Amino acid sequence: MNETAAWLLPVAVxxxxxxxxxxxxxxxxxxxxxKRMGVVITGxxxxxxxxxTAGFDFGRSGELQYLTEVSWIDAIDAKFKMxxxxxxxxxxxxxxxxxxxxxxxxxxxxxNPGKPKGFLALMLLLQTGMAGTFVAFDLVLFxxxxxxxxxxxYFMIGMWGGPRRDYASVKFFLYTLFGSVFMLVAFLxxxxxxxxxxxxxxxxxxxxxxxxxxQTWAFLGVFLGFAIKVPMWPFHTWLxxxxxxxPTVGSVLLAGVLLKMGTYGxxxxxxxxxxxxxxxxxxxxxxxAVIGIIYxxxxxxxxxxxxxxxxxxSVGHMGFVMLGIAAxxxxxxxxxxxxxxxxxxxxxxxxxxxxxMHERYHTLDIAEIGGGMLVKLPKYGVLFxxxxxxxxxxxxxxxxxGEFTAMWSAITPGLGLEADYDGLYLGxxxxxxxxxxLTAGYFLWLLQRVNLGKPLSRWADEPLNDVLAIEWxxxxxxxVIILAMGVxxxxxxxxxxxxxxxxxxxVGG
Amino acid sequence: MDIDxxxxxxELTLTATAIVVLLVDLVLRGEAKQFVNPMAALGTVIAIGxxxxxxxxxxxxxxxxxxxxxxxxxxxxVFLFSLLAILGISxxxxxxxxxxxGEYYFLLLTSFLGMIMMPSARDxxxxxxxxxxxxxxxxxxxxxxxxxxxxxxxxxxxxxxxxLSVALMLFGMSxxxxxxxxxxxxxxxDALRLNTAPPALLLSSVLLVIVGxxxxxxxxxxxxxxxxxxxxxxxxxxAMLAVASKAAGFAGLLAVxxxxxxxxxxxxxxxxxxxxxxxxxxxxxIALQQRDIVRLLAYSSIAQAGYMLIPFGLAKSGAIEVNxxxxxxxxxxxxxxxxxxxxxxxxxxxxxxxxxxxxxRDYAGxxxxxxxxxxxxxxxxxxxxxxxxxxxxxxxxxxxxxxxxAGTVFGYVMIGFLVFNSVIAFFYYLKVIKTMWMDPxxxxxxxxxxxxxLSVVVIGLSIVTIVLGIIPGLIWDRTSIxxxxxxxx
Numbered sequence: 001m002n003e004t005a006a007w008l009l010p011v012a013v014x015x016x017x018x019x020x021x022x023x024x025x026x027x028x029x030x031x032x033x034x035k036r037m038g039v040v041i042t043g044x045x046x047x048x049x050x051x052x053t054a055g056f057d058f059g060r061s062g063e064l065q066y067l068t069e070v071s072w073i074d075a076i077d078a079k080f081k082m083x084x085x086x087x088x089x090x091x092x093x094x095x096x097x098x099x100x101x102x103x104x105x106x107x108x109x110x111x112n113p114g115k116p117k118g119f120l121a122l123m124l125l126l127q128t129g130m131a132g133t134f135v136a137f138d139l140v141l142f143x144x145x146x147x148x149x150x151x152x153x154y155f156m157i158g159m160w161g162g163p164r165r166d167y168a169s170v171k172f173f174l175y176t177l178f179g180s181v182f183m184l185v186a187f188l189x190x191x192x193x194x195x196x197x198x199x200x201x202x203x204x205x206x207x208x209x210x211x212x213x214x215q216t217w218a219f220l221g222v223f224l225g226f227a228i229k230v231p232m233w234p235f236h237t238w239l240x241x242x243x244x245x246x247p248t249v250g251s252v253l254l255a256g257v258l259l260k261m262g263t264y265g266x267x268x269x270x271x272x273x274x275x276x277x278x279x280x281x282x283x284x285x286x287x288x289a290v291i292g293i294i295y296x297x298x299x300x301x302x303x304x305x306x307x308x309x310x311x312x313x314s315v316g317h318m319g320f321v322m323l324g325i326a327a328x329x330x331x332x333x334x335x336x337x338x339x340x341x342x343x344x345x346x347x348x349x350x351x352x353x354x355x356x357m358h359e360r361y362h363t364l365d366i367a368e369i370g371g372g373m374l375v376k377l378p379k380y381g382v383l384f385x386x387x388x389x390x391x392x393x394x395x396x397x398x399x400x401x402g403e404f405t406a407m408w409s410a411i412t413p414g415l416g417l418e419a420d421y422d423g424l425y426l427g428x429x430x431x432x433x434x435x436x437x438l439t440a441g442y443f444l445w446l447l448q449r450v451n452l453g454k455p456l457s458r459w460a461d462e463p464l465n466d467v468l469a470i471e472w473x474x475x476x477x478x479x480v481i482i483l484a485m486g487v488x489x490x491x492x493x494x495x496x497x498x499x500x501x502x503x504x505x506x507v508g509g
Numbered sequence: 510m511d512i513d514x515x516x517x518x519x520e521l522t523l524t525a526t527a528i529v530v531l532l533v534d535l536v537l538r539g540e541a542k543q544f545v546n547p548m549a550a551l552g553t554v555i556a557i558g559x560x561x562x563x564x565x566x567x568x569x570x571x572x573x574x575x576x577x578x579x580x581x582x583x584x585x586x587v588f589l590f591s592l593l594a595i596l597g598i599s600x601x602x603x604x605x606x607x608x609x610x611g612e613y614y615f616l617l618l619t620s621f622l623g624m625i626m627m628p629s630a631r632d633x634x635x636x637x638x639x640x641x642x643x644x645x646x647x648x649x650x651x652x653x654x655x656x657x658x659x660x661x662x663x664x665x666x667x668x669x670x671x672x673l674s675v676a677l678m679l680f681g682m683s684x685x686x687x688x689x690x691x692x693x694x695x696x697x698x699d700a701l702r703l704n705t706a707p708p709a710l711l712l713s714s715v716l717l718v719i720v721g722x723x724x725x726x727x728x729x730x731x732x733x734x735x736x737x738x739x740x741x742x743x744x745x746x747x748a749m750l751a752v753a754s755k756a757a758g759f760a761g762l763l764a765v766x767x768x769x770x771x772x773x774x775x776x777x778x779x780x781x782x783x784x785x786x787x788x789x790x791x792x793x794x795i796a797l798q799q800r801d802i803v804r805l806l807a808y809s810s811i812a813q814a815g816y817m818l819i820p821f822g823l824a825k826s827g828a829i830e831v832n833x834x835x836x837x838x839x840x841x842x843x844x845x846x847x848x849x850x851x852x853x854x855x856x857x858x859x860x861x862x863x864x865x866x867x868x869x870r871d872y873a874g875x876x877x878x879x880x881x882x883x884x885x886x887x888x889x890x891x892x893x894x895x896x897x898x899x900x901x902x903x904x905x906x907x908x909x910x911x912x913x914x915a916g917t918v919f920g921y922v923m924i925g926f927l928v929f930n931s932v933i934a935f936f937y938y939l940k941v942i943k944t945m946w947m948d949p950x951x952x953x954x955x956x957x958x959x960x961x962x963l964s965v966v967v968i969g970l971s972i973v974t975i976v977l978g979i980i981p982g983l984i985w986d987r988t989s990i991x992x993x994x995x996x997x998x
């Protein structure tokens with residue numbers, strides 16, 4: 001059934017792009033029509049993805065399904081190869097879900113200067129880039145989709161963002177581009193070292209490419225590209241500015257999907273194609289990951305702006321994901337991928353909430369909000385508590401399994417690392433555990449300052465809407481998924497398991 | 510000596526067109542004078558036809574001094590299509606300004622005649638003649654805006670530095686002839702191969718020849734004429750100089766380095782590699798400071814020349830695969846560069862023609878005033894930087910690939926500089942894009958009315974930029990047969 005329906009995948013990937021073209025041809029003045037078209041296009045794409053997921057054979061999630069492979073650029077043997085396996089599927093699904101919810105959210109809230117037509121067209125272009133990254137299995141194709149997300153996000157931050165949007169958008173673009181070009185050089189070096197015949201990720205994963213020295217240098221190149229995207233400490237400095245200044249939808253997609261591209265790249269490309277390089281770098285990755293956790297948490301404690309605090313929390317959470325990767329074992333990769341999805345859902349939700357907070361209070365400064373949200377906007381306060389608590393890793397909600405399994409897998413690293421580095425890894429896990437305490441600390445403190453107590457006098461008489469119907473529609477799927485992932489983590493772990501086994505076969509073998 | 514007229518057909522066509530244009534201009538009066546433009550375009554199309562007929566063939570003429578093979582045909586097509594595009598963006602500019610139109614088109618066609626002769630030249634003298642045929646009309650063209658002192662200054666600077674560079678080049682060429690006893694490119698290569706201990710004077714004369722071409726492609730430190738000349742010349746002439754004249758310089762440089770001086774690659778390759786690094790970096794860093802868009806594009810094209818010089822730094826005598834990959838990278842980049850840069854200049858001309866504006870801050874709000882034009886310029890600037898889904902990415906990819914193929918440490922050092930420079934370049938490209946889309950428009954700016962042919966050219970080139978960005982195979986699969994090294998024998 002999957003073979004005949006393989007065309008569904010490229011159609012799903014390029015449908016948003018076609019939709020962007022359709023949107024740009026519509027008349028400029030009609031805002032309502034543009035917003036509705038945005039919902040229709042993203043909804044259609046999401047429906048396609050639901051069909052694809054329903055048709056996915058979960059028993060064979062280790063194999064590539066919905067495979068399309070046609071030749072694209074003969075001069076360099078690049079192929080257009082797209083497929084889905086157990087690792088790609090959850091991320092692919094998340095991309096389409098989040099974009100659909102963003103389109104629904106945009107029908108009510110669009111930041112200055114309006115122009116929903118342009119905004120939604122850029123979002124759809126972004127969606128194609130994000131989706132394509134997760135299903136591309138040819139290095140050239142992967143690179144194209146990877147770079148494709150830069151331009152729409154630049155415009156989204158630069159035109160619809162906050163007061164420092166010029167600075168934030170250019171910084172985001174240049175910083176990420178810098179890493180990507182090094183990644184390109186590494187890809188080319190890998191291509192030539194592997195004989196100059198194939199860019200296929202599966203094939204390259206199965207080959208042993210180059211010497212240990214070559215792999216170390218090549219890994220450094222891809223590491224730069226992916227580490228900037230994740231973002232790993234110390235390459236994270238673009239993130240707080242980009243997240244804070246981006247419009248709500250931009251922040252949701254940036255945190256919810258774009259950051260995932262970095263860790264996905266590590267897992268899909270860096271580890272299997274360059275296993276010896278990965279082994280060499282693993283302890284360093286682990287150390288940087290834990291520094292990210294602690295550093296991110298400490299920075300969060302210092303923040304006075306809600307969005308900037310959530311941005312730094314992303315740095316911390318991605319530290320846990322990278323710790324799972326640094327463990328270089330099947331459990332570690334499972335933990336990392338799960339943490340990826342969990343972070344995407346939870347932080348996406350947090351940014352939605354922050355955006356709505358801004359719409360009501362017209363400020364995101366914690367001191368100015370002052371507290372008392374549970375009194376003034378009770379339902380909103382409950383949702384905020386629920387999501388923040390999920391993010392800090394309360395058992396029973398999504399975030400817990402990501403953090404817990406990452407630390408647990410890092411105690412016993414794989415790939416022969418245990419012999420030399422088990423002391424280091426134990427130390428890293430202890431520090432990470434302290435990081436969870438800090439994470440809980442800053443989230444609970446945030447909740448205290450914003451939710452608890454009495455509302456300030458300036459807000460006491462202000463008529464602020466509690467959660468609106470459109471917001472319930474946009475947020476309920478995420479809220480349900482957070483709970484579902486928390487009580488039934490197998491829904492993610494199970495899908496990924498077979499694919500992760502295959503992947504670790506490439507890494508270890 | 511027999512003359513193969515079919516091999517010369519494109520050149521003969523352009524010559525005939527140039528003469529016809531000049532004569533017809535005598536007869537036409539007033540508004541009708543602008544008809545010389547479509548006539549020139551017709552002649553160009555016929556020349557393109559002849560060039561396409563020559564594809565796949567290998568013909569020599571004038572005793573082997575003039576060779577037409579796939580490499581030459583590829584370059585000729587790049588030049589002729591650039592000519593067509595420049596004719597498109599010139600029409601209204603020269604019709605409505607107070608210019609001598611017949612003379613302009615005559616000089617333009619003559620300059621392009623030299624350009625299409627360049628890749629066919631297999632002899633130093635023919636190369637020199639072609640180079641001069643490109644340059645001398647260009648000197649006059651730069652000063653075409655007769656009543657503008659800035660234009661005359663541009664022409665004088667261009668002339669003096671051009672003549673200086675040609676003098677140096679001739680000096681080098683004469684000494685090379687003295688050492689090798691022949692002016693034929695392959696003959697020089699053979700003589701150099703036999704000479705295992707080249708004296709220092711021979712090496713310096715080789716470098717002098719390269720310096721002569723260095724002026725033409727505005728490599729650092731021979732670039733000082735470029736920003737002033739581009740800024741002072743009429744804008745379509747600036748487009749021609751930035752794209753076609755530079756490409757002609759590269760065509761000559763390729764012939765001279767990869768064919769004639771190939772045995773001495775260990776001498777000129779490091780030199781050109783260092784020049785590449787300095788050119789890229791200086792061009793981009795200075796471009797950051799610019800507030801006039803033409804000067805910004807001028808420094809940007811200096812930096813682009815730097816990128817195109819990287820493959821020259823990879824050359825190794827005798828390593829046919831590496832050299833082939835390098836040549837192919839340069840040819841592809843030139844083709845892509847022609848598309849992007851002419852498009853960018855076309856958009857700048859559209860903004861400047863009615864309003865006279867050329868400062869970057871004058872572009873504020875262009876996204877609201879003329880969205881199609883702003884979108885076109887955005888596409889071209891993103892392509893010049895190397896964003897995905899545009900042809901510029903593949904052009905840079907090709908260069909990185911040639912370097913990875915060569916695998917030398919110096920190659921990777923040059924690529925490191927390419928990476929840094931790409932990031933720097935995006936800073937100023939994004940600045941222009943940001944100004945167009947994100948800054949509010951000043952009040953009272955007249956509505957832009959780009960001419961029909963200019964709109965066709967700009968829209969067409971932006972579509973080509975994106976289509977080639979998605980399916981680069983359309984020209985990539987064809988430029989891989991540009992083995993000029995196979996032209997020997």
